Amino acid sequence: MPRSLFPSASPETRQRLEQDATLKLVNEYDWAANPLGPIPAWPQSLKGAVRVMMAASIPMVMLIGPDGILIYNQAYAEFAGNRHPAIFGQPAVEAWPEIAEFNRHKIEMGLRGESLILRDQELVLNRHGRLESGWMNLHYSPVLDETGIPMGTLCIVHETTGRVLMAEERELVSQELSHRIKNIFAVLTGIISLSARSRPEVRAFADELRQRIYALGEAHDFVRPHSHGSNPPDNQDSLRSLIDRLMQPYRQDGQDRIAFHGEDATIDDGAATPLALLFHELATNAAKYGALSTPGGRVSLTGRAGDEYYHLTWKEVGGPPVSGDAELSGFGSRLITLSIEGQLRGRMERIWEPDGLRVEIDLPVDALRRSARLQS
CATH class of the missing domain: 3.30.565.10 (Histidine kinase-like ATPase, C-terminal domain)
Incomplete structure (x- = not known):
């Protein structure tokens, strides 16, 4: 098993490990025809990092070398949708052409040894046969070789699309409810004004009541739920x-x-x-x-x-x-x-x-x- 990530594993252990389809893909992939070269030639630090990544249950992907060659785990394969397995082992800018410039920047950043955290980052990706927006938290960390030189970047992906869309839906409902509450305040103010016209003796009280309703309206508008896009x-x-x-x-x-x-x-x-x-x-x-x-x-x-x-x-x-x-x-x-x-x-x-x-x-x-x- 010289090309395997686990060259010393017994046949039984390898069979158990390769129940993970993406790990099996790593072992069987023709790395000799890839810029990374065969697995035995990889730095020990890279092989160790890939082993850890493969065992993780959250989506993780590595962009290795100046081309940003993609190596990822099973959770990321599921995240990639129908782009997997075609993008495995491919340069990131070619694998995801719709975000080529975004990935190019992250490759360069990783090779400089820089880290980055992006929260609720919107990316327009083609994962299911069409371009669609997705939101995710992205945690980038450099991958170092044995000499401490950066050779790529590791990205941990936590998709937040469901939460962001739910927040936007909640914001729409909140805006509609807020609009109706403001209308109620406006109607109350109008009723008070009309009533006071025919009763001059209560005009001062009516003015005070309108101001109290105004204060309630300001408090409501201040604390009502907001989304990131609604300028809270x-x-x-x-x-x-x-x-x-x-x-x-x-x-x-x-x-x-x-x-x-x-x-x-x-x-x-x-x-x-x-x-x-x-x-x-x-x-x-x-x-x-x-x-x-x-x-x-x-x-x-x-x-x-x-x-x-x-x-x-x-x-x-x-x-x-x-x-x-x-x-x-x-x-x-x-x-x-x-x-x-x-x-x-x-x-x-x-x-x-x-x-x-x-x-x-x-x-x-x-x-x-x-x-x-x-x-x-």
Whole structure:
């Protein structure tokens, strides 16, 4: 068995090993007519690497030499579809002409001794009689000879096509659902506006209600599921980012009047709605009675993460003198209490200081990820 990867194997062992059709192909292939030459002439490191690859259950392929000669295992043979076995032992750029430039770059990279990881890489391949997109995670590592010189690259292939297509389908459903929810918000706003026209005495309340619906809509759009291609918001699970989005109406001459400092917190869709209502009401009150009611007023939000609680300080400066009566008697105040204590199981304290209102808020860390907690 001089041409075999296992020249010292007994006939019984060889028969058992060659139940793997691709390993049998390696042993029986006419390597003498190939640029790699016969198996006995291969570097020991290459033979050892091929043995390990053949025993692997995940798709693996080697691109050896300047031509990128393909050697692969049974799992990769199944990945290759009807291109196998014709591409076995062939130069990669000829075996997969539809991605010739892609493979040429990976061959050159391997010969330079470089590694690379590509995630959800889209490749248009002809594996089943037609060109079709596939997505995969690709892990490239150099293959070294006994002197440490790179002689090719080893690629581990994990196909993610099913997951990517499922995510795209989920995104379509999410977009349709989001569109319908936005329509509901728009209809509610329209109903409120029409009702207020004939009832001037409720116009102020109607304006406040529309703003609350707007805050809910912003929270929904911020945390709704996104795919890679749907441009999700930066740091979609970030409390800081949610606050930045909700506070955009309070920017003045391009400058933020509500600044976030300190440690951020991770949130999910289950916590976004009560948090949106909380910060909307705080900002609305500040615009009516507090720091945001004057041109020079500012609000500072400071976050501090603990083991069990996340602490937030809302501090207003530069506004008119404020007492607690105006802010504690309205529906908005009750809504804040419902959001913090009822939905988030937190605590809040208002302190009216000489330079402006300070609000101290403690929120359980697990309440900020309510969806994960409920699912468990």
